[in-house]
Amino acid sequence: MQFIDEVHITVKAGDGGNGVVSFRREKFVPKGGPDGGNGGRGGSVILHADKQLNTLLDLTYKHYYGAQNGENGRGKNQEGKAGQDIVLRLPCGTIVREEGKKKVLADLVDHGTEIVIAQGGRGGRGNSEFATATNQAPRFATPGTPGEEIALTLELRLLADVGLVGFPNAGKSTLISVISAARPKIADYPFTTLAPNLGMVRYQEGKSFVVADVPGLIEGAHLGRGLGTQFLKHIERTRVLVVLIESISSDPMADYETLMNELRSHSPSLARKPRIVALTKTDLFPPDERTKVARMKFGRGVKVVPISAVANEGLPLLLEEIWRMLSRKRRAKGVSSRQPFDPSMNSGSP
Structure with a gap:
């Protein structure tokens, strides 16, 4: 399935039905009173967060969504039928903005969250509503009000604990x-990952967390080189970053600084997140040289874990460090680390 993380749509709620002018016309009642019914309300447009979805692809085929209008009132004081609401199902993590504006109208993090993004119009009043002692046969009614219409930008930011x-x-x-059930494309050439991947890591019994893998960065990514930084928004909600550096690089420290500069250029808050440096591909070093790799430093307080995913080396320690950091962040928010991680608690400005 194609991964789409931003779409532009217009939604229109239904108009309210008109009130009607009507008078009783029955046998043996030559001068019946007013009996015009009210119009029905227009249908609203509702956004619904659905954890079963992970892309905005379905909304790319159609750019206008309209709810049903309310029906007009009828005689015998019959109210018009209300227009049917329309419900748009969106992936959890979708941010909703009015087109061209920065203000966030909604951030649909939790499964089942619903918001009315466009309210249906009110039904008009029939003439029976206006009968008074001095005007017992009003010959007017009011029209329904228009439903709200709004152009929206929907932006998906994936929910994960670790980036x-x-x-x-x-x-x-x-x-x-290796650490999750995710099966991304793997090959020995750059940019095999063209869209974010999510994986659920079962650390221990009752302990799990979600990891997001985004396409690789290169120097100058914030200027649009390579695949740019467009996918970094998907790790802005994470609590911990794992920065992967090839241990066989000619200058691992320079690689690390380049990556951190790209993160800062995209979002200073992203670069300030707690992080672990995972030195990868250590299996390519002779055993007697691996101690040098383990002694590499990448700044004060930055934990370094040498690993080889292919040889399954160092992974238990890496997962232990990730869980320790996540638990510490969790306790800082006053929540027991025994509880499963809730993506809605992920921080990161929209």
Whole structure:
């Protein structure tokens, strides 16, 4: 399935039905009173967060969504039928903005969340509503009001606890395929990952977390080089970053600084997230040289874990460090670390 993370649509709620002018016309009642009914309300447009969805692809085939109008009132004080609401199902993590504006109208994080994004119009009043002691036969009614119409930008930001960041071919896809059930495309050439991948990691009994793998960065990505930084928004909600650096690189520290500069250029808050450096492909080093890899430093307080996803080396320690960081972030928010991680608690500005 194609991954689509931004769409532009217009939604229109239904108009309210008109009130009607009507008088009783019955046998033996030559001068019946007013009996015009009210118009029905217009249908509303509702956005619904659905955890079964992971792309906005379905909304690319149609750009205008309209709810049903309310029906006009009828004689005998019959109210018009209300227009049917229309419900648009969106992936959890969808941010809703009015087209061309920055203000967030809704952030649909939790499954089942619903918001009315366009309210249906009110039904008009029939002439029976206007009968008074001084005007017992009003010959007027009111029209229904128009339903709201709004152009929207829908932007999907995936919900994950951990974000994997690295250069192309740093081993992100291999890592997520080993530690989770995700099966991304893996090959020995750059940019095999062309869309974000999510994987659920079962750390221990009752302990799990979600990992997001985004396409690799290169120097100048914030200027549009390579695949750019367009996918970094999908790790803005994460709580911990794992920065993957090839241990066989000629200058691992320079690689790390380049990646951090790209993160800062995209979002300073992203670069400030707690992080672990995973030195990958350590199986390519002779055993007697691996201790040098383990002693590499990448800044004060940055935990370094040498790993080989192919040889399954260092992964238990990496998962232990990830869980420790997640638990610490969890406790800082006053929530027991025994509870399963809830993506809705992920931080990150929209």
